[in-house]
Amino acid sequence: MNAPLFSASNLRKSFGGIAAVDDVSLCIQAGQVIGLIGPNGAGKTTCFNLITGLYTPDAGQLAFKGKPYKPASPHHVAQMGLARTFQNIRLFKSMTALENVAVGMHAKTSQGVLGAILRTPAQRREEIKVQKQAMHWLHYVGIGAYSNHLAGQLSYGDQRRLEIARALASEPALLALDEPAAGMNATEKLKLRELLLQIRHDGKSILLIEHDVKLVMGICDEVTVLDYGKVIAQGTPTQVQQSPAVIEAYLGGLHHAESRE
Numbered sequence: 001m002n003a004p005l006f007s008a009s010n011l012r013k014s015f016g017g018i019a020a021v022d023d024v025s026l027c028i029q030a031g032q033v034i035g036l037i038g039p040n041g042a043g044k045t046t047c048f049n050l051i052t053g054l055y056t057p058d059a060g061q062l063a064f065k066g067k068p069y070k071p072a073s074p075h076h077v078a079q080m081g082l083a084r085t086f087q088n089i090r091l092f093k094s095m096t097a098l099e100n101v102a103v104g105m106h107a108k109t110s111q112g113v114l115g116a117i118l119r120t121p122a123q124r125r126e127e128i129k130v131q132k133q134a135m136h137w138l139h140y141v142g143i144g145a146y147s148n149h150l151a152g153q154l155s156y157g158d159q160r161r162l163e164i165a166r167a168l169a170s171e172p173a174l175l176a177l178d179e180p181a182a183g184m185n186a187t188e189k190l191k192l193r194e195l196l197l198q199i200r201h202d203g204k205s206i207l208l209i210e211h212d213v214k215l216v217m218g219i220c221d222e223v224t225v226l227d228y229g230k231v232i233a234q235g236t237p238t239q240v241q242q243s244p245a246v247i248e249a250y251l252g253g254l255h256h257a258e259s260r261e
């Protein structure tokens with residue numbers, strides 16, 4: 001098998017003596033959709049934050065594109081080719097959908113900030129290119145018609161799509177999505193499923209945290225299940241669905257939820 005696109009080995013992170021992520025390893029091959037699931041408080045977001053540079057691991061190693069990977073900051077992570085969305089939508093609500101996508105692309109343009117201030121001809125050409133690309137990504141996620149709408153006025157589902165467009169605009173090799181279906185209705189979830197399959201079809205890998213188990217099982221090549229910070233199952237959707245530890249973690253969910261309060 002080829003070297004994986006991304007791997008995390010034996011990651012650990014504790015908060016105040018409580019292990020939020022405890023010896024977690026996972027691997028993503030190029031072109032795969034990998035799911036990270038588990039009950040509330042299982043450690044999924046902490047894992048994501050370790051992978052995307054928001055937290056520093058207490059122990060463990062990361063590798064990306066065949067090299068050791070030490071995410072220094074979210075900006076560094078984006079430059080390396082890893083883009084993420086957030087559980088709580090983080091958009092510039094009073095900017096248009098187009099501006100939200102374009103703003104993330106400016107950091108990567110060759111003219112940089114000085115060019116933008118001086119409004120040189122080269123900067124104007126680049127601006128047109130950025131707008132065109134931003135428009136492309138809005139159409140790609142299915143909200144091209146709303147390019148001039150303020151982000152804050154879009155429906156919840158469309159705001160989530162806009163976040164995905166903004167992440168895709170940085171042309172990542174790996175797209176990390178933190179609960180993209182949260183708050184979506186059934187129709188929006190179906191459309192999201194189609195979009196994620198399209199993204200995979202177009203050659204990108206996806207790491208997906210999601211509470212909607214049906215969505216995860218329907219599109220993921222492999223799934224890692226966390227509970228109390230530990231990996232309790234790892235494998236294809238069929239394999240993990242049959243795991244007694246997973247069944248217990250989910251069916252016992254009520255007891256877990258109560259004991260975690």
Ligand SMILES: Nc1ncnc2c1ncn2[C@@H]1O[C@H](COP(=O)(O)OP(=O)(O)OP(=O)(O)O)[C@@H](O)[C@H]1O
Pocket residue numbers: 015016019020038039040041042043044045046047
């Ligand atoms: N910054 C923090 N400080 C202290 N404890 C934290 C912090 N972040 C997470 N935790 C704790 O770590 C554990 C794992 O939390 P995490 O948010 O990673 O779980 P999760 O699986 O993403 O949960 P959810 O599905 O509810 O989002 C929880 O017990 C949580 O309270």
